[in-house]
Amino acid sequence: MPHNKHPRLRFAVIALALIALVTGLNLTFGTLSATEDLGQIIYGLLMILIIASALAFGNPGKKVRHLLIWFMIFVVGMIGYSYRGELSAAKERVLAELIPGRGVQGERHTARFPVSDNGHFYIRATVNGVPILFLADTGATGIVLSPKDAEKCGFRPSDLTFDRIFRTANGMGRGSSIRLDTMAVGEFRLENVAASVNEAPMRESLLGMTFFERLDRYDVTGDVLTLYWGKG
Template sequence: MSQSPNRQHRDNAHPWAKYTDSKVPEHLEDSEDPEFSRSGSIAFVVTLIFGFGLIFFFTKTRGAVTGFDKGDVVWAGAVTIFIAFWVRSMSGNGLKTYAKQALIWFGIILACVTLYAYKAELGAVKDRVVSVLIPDQGMAVSENSHVYTKAGNGHFYIQGQVNGVPIIFLADTGATNVVLAKRDAERAGYDAETLVYDRQASTANGLVDTARIELDELRVAGFVLDNLPAYVNDSELDESLLGMNFFSRLEGYEVEGDALTIRWRGAKQP
């Protein structure tokens, strides 16, 4: 069947028409817009120059913000190349698009540098938030002092370690000694069932039987006590108590508002 002149004209005017119902040939499918190639190449080269220029700057000016050593140069170079290829792939709309992408990446880098510059302040903010959400962990004020926030029930709780086992204590300056609940004593390596409960202690609930033990190590924050006398309560004690034989070995402690601050001289005390 012969085609009409009008149909032939339309086919000649639109050379892609004959491929509408079939796969586009590879030699046509792989063709690249010259404008895209040119702007993408410019973006790629400029990004590489800028990125490696920054790497060179930080390598030569160690300490300006942060210095790069050989390991840093490797990963920073890899990141720069990745960003360059990504920017090239996004630069099909011309240099204006590239400029926008470059500004975005510059903003990201600037934000990261700013966060790094304020890492100490941000770390302090993080510690303060944690101390409110988890009061028993407290917050380091200095190398030899720690502050704890009052819990919702009005008490202060302090997380310590007995023989390397984490235990949460109720800070109780009304208690003469450190007192472990049975379950905490078991966790710390003491057999609560075989202890001799031959002593008595006065509590808010009356007299209770206790057994004397010796803690190989009690660690609170950076403060460590070795061979500390303590007691295990024979009754169902809800929580272990941090008593005065701990607080009296500190350099000092004070309660101000909702904060309990403890201070010590050295890391280890007899």
């Protein structure tokens, strides 16, 4: 068969053509660096050799469609890699909308939290190494853990003394004073934080002014609560 003649020459021509095509695309998009992405370059060369071999040794006419499919996958992959920063930011915004309190870490020591469907702002913090979902409540004086969340953080309500009266947006409550070893929201980190455990069950823990006063500032613009700290 004519198409079986000189398969090695055909392999070399196809491989060189693919390398030239990929090199041209990389120069256009500036995706890979010879010093920083050597592993990916080697992997790409291996893929080129495999594709060239498949086309050269056999009936190339039947495999052109497969080459076009792989070419489109490669182009899409290169474009996705080039815009990985923008895609990552978009992913974070989508997750912030879908997961209550997750927030989006912004630039210059900021974090943004979209309003939830019920009109409240939720902030997911790490307390003593444990993730806790808080309701942002500027009407509350301090940080108030629900009994359930307190147990997650290592505080047993049965060992606490509920002798403190405090005010929240939902009215008066009774709680026990505690100290949180660590508390972090994104990159914002606090240590030895005064808080309390509510005696009665709560739907969620409250993040009151004890937290917000430790920030440089905070504001609500539209449907987004933004926290600023450090150099923000």
